[in-house]
Amino acid sequence: MRYIVGSAAAVAIFALATIAGAQLAEKGSDQRAVNAEVVMKDKAFHITQGESAKGIMLVAGSRADIRLRNEDTVAHEFVSTMLYNLPFQLAGTGTFVKAPKAAGVRVDPGQTVVLSFEVPYDSKEFQDLYEVFFCNVHGKMHGDKMRGEILVLDQRGEIGGG
């Protein structure tokens, strides 16, 4: 009799563990695969994935997913000249923002947003493109920490060459 009671308890614990695992997998914007990840912390941008020398690297003509994680206690923005007049989607909790000749998203403290768009390219004579991204609150001035560069590479040259 005692043995049967013990078994039932073990099954119940196993069921609870399965439910907890399913919830973790559904976290969406926190876990999906992205091209780049930017963590906002201590009023600075930290590139944890897709890093180039001065910022983020993307491939022309491809779809880009950039995850923005705000680990600070104040709101930050990710605004880019690349997103000026370029359609983009937001997944997660963020607010669309506009700046002069730039656009992007405001991310509140503790929130994560995934920004998705088609990386533009110049079809005539491709050169690597440089765009900037910044926080329009803490990165407006040259020398501010919350500024970075987006480098757009043309991968077609690499595929054809050789």
Ligand SMILES: [Cu+2]
């Ligand atoms: Cu900021």
